[in-house]
Amino acid sequence: MIVLLVFYFSLAVWGQELWNLRGDVDYLDLDSRSDSKPHMTDFIVKSTIFSRYAFTAVSSTMVNRAFRPKDAVFQIQIPARAFISNFTMIIGKKVHQSKVMTKAKNSKDKIKEHSGKNNKNNKVETFTVTVSLPARTKGLFLLTYEELLERRLGQYTHVISVRPMRVILKLLVEIHLTEPSGITLLEVALLGNSKQISQGLEASPPPSTKINQTRTTAHIKFAPTISQQVAIAENGVLGDFIMRYDVNRELGVGDIQIQNGYFVHYFAPKDLPPVPKNVVFVIDTSASMAGRKISQTKDALFTILNDLRPIDHFNIINFSGRIKVWQHGKLVPVTRETVRDAKKYIYLMSPSGGTNINDAIQTGSKLLKDYIAQQDKSVWAVSLIIFLTDGRPTIAEVQPHKILSNTRKAAEKKFCIFTLGIGRDVDYRLLQRMSLENCGVMRRINEDSDASILLKGFFDEIGTPLLSDIRVDYSEDSVEYVTQNFFPNYFNGSELIIAGKLTDNTSDNLHVQVAASTSDKHLMLEADVKINDTRRSSNDFKARSKDSKFIQRAWGYLAIKDLLRLQLKSSNSKVKEILSEKAKNLSLEYNFITPVTSLRVKSSDEQSSGSTQSVVNESEVNDERAQSLQRITKPESTSLRKKKKTVMVSKTSADGDPHFVVDFPLGKFSICFNIDGEPGNIMRLVSDHEGSGVTVNGQLIGAPAPPNGHKKQRTYFSAITIIVSKPARSYIEITPHKVIFDSRDRFILSCDKTIEVESEGLMVSVAAKSKVTVTIQEYISFLILVHQYKNPAPYQRDHLGFYILTSKGLSSSVHGLLGQFLYSAAQITETTTNTTGPARYQNQTEAWSEGSEVSKGSAIVLHIKDKLVPVVKKQRRIYNGQHQVNCWFAKNNAVNLIDGSYKDYLVSHLFQTATSSANEH
Numbered sequence: 001m002i003v004l005l006v007f008y009f010s011l012a013v014w015g016q017e018l019w020n021l022r023g024d025v026d027y028l029d030l031d032s033r034s035d036s037k038p039h040m041t042d043f044i045v046k047s048t049i050f051s052r053y054a055f056t057a058v059s060s061t062m063v064n065r066a067f068r069p070k071d072a073v074f075q076i077q078i079p080a081r082a083f084i085s086n087f088t089m090i091i092g093k094k095v096h097q098s099k100v101m102t103k104a105k106n107s108k109d110k111i112k113e114h115s116g117k118n119n120k121n122n123k124v125e126t127f128t129v130t131v132s133l134p135a136r137t138k139g140l141f142l143l144t145y146e147e148l149l150e151r152r153l154g155q156y157t158h159v160i161s162v163r164p165m166r167v168i169l170k171l172l173v174e175i176h177l178t179e180p181s182g183i184t185l186l187e188v189a190l191l192g193n194s195k196q197i198s199q200g201l202e203a204s205p206p207p208s209t210k211i212n213q214t215r216t217t218a219h220i221k222f223a224p225t226i227s228q229q230v231a232i233a234e235n236g237v238l239g240d241f242i243m244r245y246d247v248n249r250e251l252g253v254g255d256i257q258i259q260n261g262y263f264v265h266y267f268a269p270k271d272l273p274p275v276p277k278n279v280v281f282v283i284d285t286s287a288s289m290a291g292r293k294i295s296q297t298k299d300a301l302f303t304i305l306n307d308l309r310p311i312d313h314f315n316i317i318n319f320s321g322r323i324k325v326w327q328h329g330k331l332v333p334v335t336r337e338t339v340r341d342a343k344k345y346i347y348l349m350s351p352s353g354g355t356n357i358n359d360a361i362q363t364g365s366k367l368l369k370d371y372i373a374q375q376d377k378s379v380w381a382v383s384l385i386i387f388l389t390d391g392r393p394t395i396a397e398v399q400p401h402k403i404l405s406n407t408r409k410a411a412e413k414k415f416c417i418f419t420l421g422i423g424r425d426v427d428y429r430l431l432q433r434m435s436l437e438n439c440g441v442m443r444r445i446n447e448d449s450d451a452s453i454l455l456k457g458f459f460d461e462i463g464t465p466l467l468s469d470i471r472v473d474y475s476e477d478s479v480e481y482v483t484q485n486f487f488p489n490y491f492n493g494s495e496l497i498i499a500g501k502l503t504d505n506t507s508d509n510l511h512v513q514v515a516a517s518t519s520d521k522h523l524m525l526e527a528d529v530k531i532n533d534t535r536r537s538s539n540d541f542k543a544r545s546k547d548s549k550f551i552q553r554a555w556g557y558l559a560i561k562d563l564l565r566l567q568l569k570s571s572n573s574k575v576k577e578i579l580s581e582k583a584k585n586l587s588l589e590y591n592f593i594t595p596v597t598s599l600r601v602k603s604s605d606e607q608s609s610g611s612t613q614s615v616v617n618e619s620e621v622n623d624e625r626a627q628s629l630q631r632i633t634k635p636e637s638t639s640l641r642k643k644k645k646t647v648m649v650s651k652t653s654a655d656g657d658p659h660f661v662v663d664f665p666l667g668k669f670s671i672c673f674n675i676d677g678e679p680g681n682i683m684r685l686v687s688d689h690e691g692s693g694v695t696v697n698g699q700l701i702g703a704p705a706p707p708n709g710h711k712k713q714r715t716y717f718s719a720i721t722i723i724v725s726k727p728a729r730s731y732i733e734i735t736p737h738k739v740i741f742d743s744r745d746r747f748i749l750s751c752d753k754t755i756e757v758e759s760e761g762l763m764v765s766v767a768a769k770s771k772v773t774v775t776i777q778e779y780i781s782f783l784i785l786v787h788q789y790k791n792p793a794p795y796q797r798d799h800l801g802f803y804i805l806t807s808k809g810l811s812s813s814v815h816g817l818l819g820q821f822l823y824s825a826a827q828i829t830e831t832t833t834n835t836t837g838p839a840r841y842q843n844q845t846e847a848w849s850e851g852s853e854v855s856k857g858s859a860i861v862l863h864i865k866d867k868l869v870p871v872v873k874k875q876r877r878i879y880n881g882q883h884q885v886n887c888w889f890a891k892n893n894a895v896n897l898i899d900g901s902y903k904d905y906l907v908s909h910l911f912q913t914a915t916s917s918a919n920e921h
Helices: 008-018 105-118 194-199 226-232 292-307 336-347 357-374 400-411 428-436 451-462 531-536 539-544 550-569 573-590 844-849
Strands: 039-050 053-064 070-079 083-091 094-102 124-133 137-148 155-162 170-178 183-188 209-213 217-222 239-247 255-259 262-267 277-284 313-319 323-325 382-389 416-422 442-445 465-474 479-482 486-491 496-502 509-517 522-530 597-603 608-612 639-641 653-655 659-664 669-674 682-688 694-704 713-724 730-734 738-742 746-750 755-759 762-767 771-776 780-787 799-806 826-832 839-841 858-864 867-870 872-878 883-890
Touching: 039 155, 053 070, 053 550, 070 137, 070 155, 083 124, 083 573, 083 597, 094 573, 124 137, 137 550, 155 170, 170 239, 183 209, 183 217, 217 239, 255 509, 255 550, 262 465, 262 509, 262 550, 277 292, 277 357, 292 336, 292 451, 313 336, 313 357, 323 357, 357 382, 357 400, 382 428, 382 451, 400 428, 416 428, 416 451, 428 442, 428 550, 442 451, 451 486, 465 496, 496 550, 550 573, 573 597, 659 872, 694 799, 713 771, 713 780, 730 762, 738 762, 746 755, 746 762, 858 883
Parallel strands: 039 170, 277 313, 277 382, 382 416, 416 442, 669 883
Antiparallel strands: 039 053, 053 137, 070 124, 083 094, 083 137, 094 597, 155 239, 170 217, 183 239, 209 217, 255 262, 262 496, 313 323, 465 486, 465 509, 479 496, 509 522, 597 608, 639 755, 653 659, 653 799, 659 669, 682 694, 694 713, 713 730, 713 799, 730 738, 738 746, 755 762, 762 771, 771 780, 780 799, 826 839, 826 858, 858 867, 872 883
């Protein structure tokens, strides 16, 4: 099998050789119709797919039989997700090569008009070029485009537009597919249009289609004769050639393809139980929905309700000028009775009035948020709003930026919002930003499409969540660049994709760790991928495509897609400019036509023969999988500064074995206690997710106890995570050797180097081999001591110590093993049998000065939260032994001192933010 691989830099030569191009038409049988328009003589499409990345080359020859110049129009539909990588014309014997350039600022309006009006379907864009073809001459048009295929409903779909507009002598579509993990499903559907792709065409290949398949490869060829073309469509509009396939998947961290120092990681686990979902349907019932649209919407909702699971909860809101809620103040479980009643409610919905989008979203958000707050935090569920409208806001708040701001405040990142628009009158930019900012996606439904099928198909994509809070990490010494590695949800039939650049192509292993939550437990997957073996796994393909760089181009494709999405999402003009510049630079590097670049075609003698611009409008970028380009080195939007020397001492801490110390500055005393956890335990140190949005967790590691000690083993903190959910979600993971800071950008900082990073209101300062200081919005700061040993004893482990420096920004409801004491009042009391009442000490110094022994018949107790806790004198050394603290020690794992038992403060994974049961005491 021969695989055709073509890249933009060799298209002109390729066209001449492959089609035996000549510059004149002397050999043609010219007819007498000298004024006829140029017509197409051949239309050839060859597509190569490797690991979901598709490279498609289109060739079309047009002939001008007239005795004077005529305009030739080359037009083709390409997938909206694709990037054009080259366009070349060969007119007569002259080659006109394209060049990707920075888009002129004044070209935006032209592009918008060209892109928006020519296409009624959001799945495709139309590329059109008109050129004057000299008399009795032929022209060859060569176009290439690239895309990463998206998995939906368990299948990848590759679509090729076959619309030559007339019956032609030579028509060929050829696809070469290579999937190293193995092909499990392959089908070619009947020719259809792009609106039918999501409606499910019959899996029956069109006439003349030949399919040859092995375990990892497939070759598909469609070459209809003239009679076969006429049988399909006499006008030459055959439709879309559609291939669907899926690949083999094994349990584990997923499929990782590595090539030329770049990797793409595909993660799509199977055989997992569904996660319960809480869903609120918000449906437009304004007057414009009357007729076919409301009828089809009702039909879809009837079917969707039947597909809800007994573990789900739901509610329905419909809106026009007024907001109507089916079940006020709650979500109802899925039962036969509730589904029946909901169908009655939907059936009676009647379109009338205007469109109050803002209040509808606010009502749905409050309903869902209140319900989430009432639920058991130990049970994972995916919460979402499905919002459908056919128009723009006309009542109450109508300004899009204010609606977006109100939505962000209402959602508070507690659930995702998925939006659907029907028809041409929708503000799709508003819906797209609303989804982007709230972890959802937006879809369009054409007015002449069957909305019931498309709405049902969309719900099928998100109707079965299998995982939530998915985080993928790689060994930081092996990876230089990585795209988004945290995803709020994974839905059955979809796929999570992470792409990255390796720091050292000769490294032997890439360590991969995947953490996620299922319906009832935390899932942790780890693997060491042998980089060299991964490359050798496709030796056959590599031998045929040594210079193809498919994986590298897939990384560039994903990076640009995300930068464009972030630009659309941002409301800050400076940030938008920075993102646009990054997207432009990558687009120029990979020769992609994107919303920030344009395509200029010049002749071989450097004289311009016309130009064409990108057909993709910025407002119509609809890559629906959020991938954030993250870079370890400095991005322009962040600041890195040298570490300032500051000295702060705080007693409130958890350090060492671990030993906990809590300072009561008003009482001028401290208390201390130990928690004898088990290796692997993850403890909730600070819990203020509902208040300031801050959560701190610490994971224990075990070590043998010193000889002659009273303990069987020691435990230390091996990792501490700080999760911040307000104003933006950020994650900081600290170990004795590195700091991973995930915010708008991603940093991996070594604990061996002094550096300071600031992003999204968070500052992380690293003092080399000493400490890490995290400051959140200036009013919350934590210090993490780094304990490293050059030559550790058997009972020593590199570990961390946690100190609370500033807590003014934490709310009064803060909790956790340390957090619960920050706003508590306490007193030291001596109880004695010889007095009628207890003797109270005003401070620790006074108590300690009374003598080293407590008088017979009396005891020292701590009075806190209406509890009396026996305590004894103790001394603690903190800050690597530099400071000594006199404290009152509570024995027995702090029983009665802390709310509940210490086991109430154990969480399932480092990034869990759900409130523990101890908060309820």
